[in-house]
Amino acid sequence: MTSPPHVAFGHHLLRDPHGQYNALRGQAPVHHIRTPDGAPAWLVMRYHDVQAALTDLRLSVDKRFSDTDGEHGSSLPPELDAHLLNRDPPDHTRLRRLAAAAFTPRRVADQAPAVATIVDALLDGIADQDQAELIGALASPLPLQVMHELLGLPTQTSVDFRNWTNTLLSADANQPAQSRSAMATMRRFLMGQLARKRAQPGDDLLTGLLAARDDDDRFTDDELLAMVFLLMFAGYDNTAALIGNVTHALLTDAGLHDAVRAGSVDLDSVVDEVLRWNPSFPLAVRRFAREPVTPSRQAIASGSAWPARTATPHSSPNPTN
Numbered sequence: 001m002t003s004p005p006h007v008a009f010g011h012h013l014l015r016d017p018h019g020q021y022n023a024l025r026g027q028a029p030v031h032h033i034r035t036p037d038g039a040p041a042w043l044v045m046r047y048h049d050v051q052a053a054l055t056d057l058r059l060s061v062d063k064r065f066s067d068t069d070g071e072h073g074s075s076l077p078p079e080l081d082a083h084l085l086n087r088d089p090p091d092h093t094r095l096r097r098l099a100a101a102a103f104t105p106r107r108v109a110d111q112a113p114a115v116a117t118i119v120d121a122l123l124d125g126i127a128d129q130d131q132a133e134l135i136g137a138l139a140s141p142l143p144l145q146v147m148h149e150l151l152g153l154p155t156q157t158s159v160d161f162r163n164w165t166n167t168l169l170s171a172d173a174n175q176p177a178q179s180r181s182a183m184a185t186m187r188r189f190l191m192g193q194l195a196r197k198r199a200q201p202g203d204d205l206l207t208g209l210l211a212a213r214d215d216d217d218r219f220t221d222d223e224l225l226a227m228v229f230l231l232m233f234a235g236y237d238n239t240a241a242l243i244g245n246v247t248h249a250l251l252t253d254a255g256l257h258d259a260v261r262a263g264s265v266d267l268d269s270v271v272d273e274v275l276r277w278n279p280s281f282p283l284a285v286r287r288f289a290r291e292p293v294t295p296s297r298q299a300i301a302s303g304s305a306w307p308a309r310t311a312t313p314h315s316s317p318n319p320t321n
């Protein structure tokens with residue numbers, strides 16, 4: 001029998017993440033926690049445990065391997081849930097291959113002028129203000145507008161998408177009706193867009209995903225819906241948080257700011273380092289133990305959830321860190 005979780009992994013902890021991680025790591029390498037959505041899970045905090053967990057096939061991202069306690073928060077309807085983050089190989093490999101046929105590096109590179117236009121327009125919108133709120137004015141609308149452009153969705157729905165996504169991201173167990181309604185509206189919208197692109201194909205990612213084939217294989221309708229949902233959902237909040245975190249690093253670290261301005265540190269490296277040191281979301285996608293596992297000699301029963309830390313800033317074996 002597992003004892004109740006004793007660490008609530010919530011916003012209070014994230015106010016001083018590195019101090020808190022250090023303290024927790026000093027106490028034990030593995031902690032039984034409660035995640036922000038209320039679910040109990042095991043948190044592994046040492047670099048080698050995290051690295052091993054992320055490649056351990058006994059740990060599954062498929063919720064079917066969760067014990068009854070393992071999955072809380074708002075569950076997506078099955079047709080939005082059939083996406084990469086919930087699939088293990090070989091399903092995952094198959095979906096990735098189909099997505100890669102349409103979501104190519106070339107298609108991403110081709111977006112550069114459109115991204116620059118969107119950034120310019122958003123910055124023009126705050127150019128005459130003494131002060132602006134970065135997240136609302138730039139970080140949040142930017143990824144949504146870019147994803148709309150990339151997928152070929154009508155630009156004006158990016159605000160709706162932000163509202164639906166924010167409802168889902170802030171979903172708590174007390175407001176299931178609001179999440180269900182946001183999910184249903186988003187699903188209807190995406191279904192409509194898929195029908196529109198089927199009737200009128202364009203030169204966009206949505207049309208590309210509709211046409212994507214791997215030999216005789218192609219996406220089912222539910223897989224396609226879930227893929228588009230994941231791209232919008234995953235592409236939005238993480239990117240907005242990253243823009244905020246990079247800007248915060250530049251504004252609070254004068255040495256870094258000066259080095260970037262002088263050209264001795266390039267911005268790409270700053271982005272990579274912020275992703276490692278202060279990631280957009282502090283936990284990896286939850287994994288479920290298919291069979292008992294013992295990271296750092298901690299016994300974890302099958303069915304338990306495992307949100308391995310995505311980064312371990314103070315224990316990285318990389319001597320340059």
Ligand code: HEM
Nearest residue numbers: 084085096230231234235236238239242280281284285310
């Ligand atoms: C820029 C900041 C971003 C961060 C910090 C971020 C972070 C992550 C993380 C931590 C995972 C899960 C890894 C795992 O535990 O398995 C993930 C997966 C994924 N992300 Fe992102 N992401 C970002 C941007 C984006 C964007 C812009 C898109 C879409 C255009 C996107 C699409 C995806 C997809 C499709 C997956 C699933 C990949 C797979 O399972 O094969 N992400 N991301």
